[in-house]
Amino acid sequence: MPVADTPAVRRAFLRLLATEKRRAATAVGLHLVGAVAAAVAPILLGDMLDRLAAGDSIDTLALGLVLSIVAVVVFTWAGTFVSHRLGERLSARMRTEFVERALRLPMPVVEQAGSGDLMTRSSADVPEAGMLFRDGLPQVTVSLLKVIVFLAAMLWASPLLGLCMLVVVPPLYIGTRWYLKRARHGYLAEREAESGIGDAIGASADGARTTEAYRLRAQRDAAGDATVERHWKAARYTLYLRSVFFPFLDGSYALPTAAVLIVGGAFYFQGGVTLGTVAACAVLTRQILFPIDHLLMWVEKVQRGFAAMARIEGVAEAEDAETGATSERPADGAVELTGVRYAYPGSGRDVLHGVSLHVPAGQRLAVVGPSGAGKSTLARLISGSDVPREGRAAIGGVDVAALPLDERRKRVTLVTQEHHVFTASLRDNLILAKAGATDAELDAALAAVGADWAFDLPEGLDTPLGGKARELDAASAQQIALARIILADPDVVILDEATAMLDPRAARDTERALAAVLEGRTVIAIAHRLHTAHDADRIAVVEDGRVAELGDHDELIALGGHYAGLWSAWHGGAAQETEDGDLASANA
Template sequence: MSTEKRLPVADRRQTRRAFWRAFRQEKGLVAVAFLFNALSTGAAIVAPLYLGYIVDDIAAGASMSTVDDKAVVLLASIAVSAVFTWLGTWALGMLGERISAYLRERFIDSSLALPLSVAEAGGTGDLLTRTVNDVPLVAFLFRDGLNRVAFNGMKAAAYLGAMLWLSPLLTLCLLASVPISWAGMRWYLKRARDGYLKERASEAEVSEVLTGTAEGARTTESYGLQRRRTAVAEESVGNFYRANRYTLYLRSWMFPTLDASYPLSTAAVLLLGGYLYFQGSVSLGVVATCAILSRQISYPIDSILMWIEGLQKAFAALSRVEGVLVMSEDEPEYGRPLPSEGTVEIAGAHYAYGDGPDVVSDVTMSIAAGEHLAVIGPSGAGKSTLARLVAGIDHPRAGEIRVGGTDLAEMPMSARRRLVTLVTQDNHVFHTSIRDNLRLAAPHAGDDDLKEALATVGAEWFDDMPDGLDTVVGGTERELDAAAAQHLSLARVVLADPVVVILDEATSMLNPQSARTAEQSLGQVLEGRTVIAIAHRLHTAHDADRIAVMEEGRLTEIGTHDELLEREGAYSSLWHTWLGDRAAV
């Protein structure tokens, strides 16, 4: 599967910027977490130091009371370290949860702000994988991974400082494990980021293929394409398997290399420490303490290096999540006021999907402000594609489209969405209250405005909702049928209050009587606005100011109902056929 149109992935600089920006959201909690972990680490250092003092006291023949006093301090330090370790873990966990929530909310906002054409080109699987898999991995990065790495890094630094204070010469023994561990980590890190990015991308490919196969199962069976779809699925799963096997290969070399390097430092401390002890350069307690610290320092370092694998995955996921965020942030601000009138001018518009043939060819027309234009034609005539072009979702490969005298291609998506609203027959009900579903179009609308919008589109079912606007719909709570979902979508149009409204068979899920009522109600509300209706019911075309007929991507007729009947062309034929069918019924 080609990934040329995949959603972008942030580069290393953008990913690092996103990482530190997330931390800046919680500066106070970062300081608290650092303080608790610093106190925990400081208390943890006391235990091995006092153990060395006890060894020296025993070797010097000190009294039991002296040894007991030091033992009490040792035990107290362990208790204090345990308390502050718990507090530090709590603070880091809280920090991780808050940052994770911040990133999740930003990601959802940015995903909703993506141009529809970009989201569609990226594929359902890519965006779904970033939402379902990558965002939780990023949450893991801040909630679990970083606190362990930060805490263990602090402990390793403290142990190293204690060894330097006791014996700089014995501290040099830690370098014995560096060549092997450095070579292993350098080899791993050189390959890890690309390997994990490929793993995430191949997982998105599997999701895309399996989702498409499931959604198109009936079509696949109807045309006997099972073997072809199975082959595509097997290829994508094979790519995912190979990508996973490669990252497993990286880990299989890294971890044994690290494990083999740690004992070298402790062995070096014992050998050199023993020699220095017999030379009288250091005490037995110093040797014992440094040996313990050299072994203790390996645990936090090992933990950090073990988490490197998880962090590589998480940072690869952060790069994919940030790719969506950067795309939405790159959109420029529209510094000029939006056009206040809805004149639509289409001049020589051509459009093709990918490298295919034109599905809209040389369409030219002018729609006056406040005019109601109906666009009709057979399936595949290019009606919905024309609607997407006027809505600014796609841009013509040739020609231009102007609304209110402004070229849509020069306007950012946020401005186009405020100017033009497209309503299709595909509507989504979010798993939340009716109020929140409606406020997607008008975040600051009051309850009276929401109820009035529902009444305007004839949503009589709302009167039966037990909790009114607070009723949770969607998901497993209260599933709305297709007609009710379409009412919600039309009510959003009323609340959005755009200059130009495009209805792409927006009432097709309603029964004829309900559709007629909704269209008449919308007609009153949309009075004075430019309306382009992609019509599949000819009574919708009959009510329009003008009718445009499209065939094979071209505009073949345009005029009023009576004018087109007089021409006895395609519209006249459709009209008389429709009247004959109604009479037969």
């Protein structure tokens, strides 16, 4: 998944900040008053020393000193309060935008990036960037204001002693420049290594049974160790940067105070400055160095935050990289494949070879064939999840991949064996497909897919599902997914073995109920049970990435080809062990 460049991150940062201009201005104003009050205190202290030396009264100055200290406390507290509220609001807005962008990502982008990449961006980068707004922005703003105000106060008290602050500039410039040249690359590499760990852990968890069955534990352990080692090297490099940068800075902080005392002392004995002025400037150097140190400490955290934002903004770039959307809209639900060829990224060979297929609007097409023939790939191309290498996949005369994502999701729905039940109520899980659906519509959709268990739930549609609340089995989760189809009411429905988790009798009943409910819509059913093909208007037999046979059940039986062989094997052989057997049994 892309990583945004520095200008893009800067624009995103300023765009977010612009959404809270009033609060930002208020925070800056409060901190500015607090910083001025903090700068006034040492100047008053210096004047008090001079007056004491002259034997004059210091009552008025002492009162001013107390008031300045009170002002520092009050305005710093108020500014900090407003700043942190500002940071929390910006952080919340950024998190919301990230989730919305992630949900809009085309499925091929997510699959090619890997689950670990997106997971790390959401679980690690978003909090890191949130810290930049919540803590970094207020702290850096306050520190900058203090440096400017304190330096101005030094120059006002004594331009000569104020210039002594310049002795710290060369070492700070050299050290910071050295660090910044290396930090962005280092922290991005560290984040990328974290994504690699997420991918390795996810793959090992998902394939645990396969790993155990084929005794691949040593290989998986080695793969995990390699990702951890890569992360350790990246983390060690950023630690090296900090270990050089911060001690170097610490050694330079004593220079301004020493310069003020030496130069000020020399001019004091010559009568050029008063003792109070030297003392005030010496105190101000210490006051300036605290925010400077704070700023430089935050350089490291800001680099982390901007590296995280670069990865977060990369999600927006991945979204924008989607094929240019067209303003055309499909005329109906007709599906047209013309000379389609497709190869999975990195495979180097086509899995579909010049497939052409026309499915009129409202027709039900069953697609059968052996495993690996290209059936699921065909389904993904029709849904727009993948884009043909050559040829065209269209719905209603419009290239499906060129449709805006929202429009495509309204027009076509792909349902596979993999379903997700969110940790939420049954109602919330269903209205994902149709916001504002009535209880009657939700009940009708559940009834249509045979989800009778839903009507026995203790709290009905408001019963919590998922997580610790109520874990559903695979068949029930599949029924929820099918109910979502009915609620979404798309023009084209693609069922990629969508009833595989149901037992044969329930699967057949559900498919017949769906056929009745989806009457008039185009249905592409990837069939692993032959009764699905028998009930379809037409059947396409896919072999080796090509449509080998096309026709209705009777035509293909009469043809005596591959479908007829499958039907014969299913009708009288091993498939009879289950009441309605499946295509895998027939192939056996």
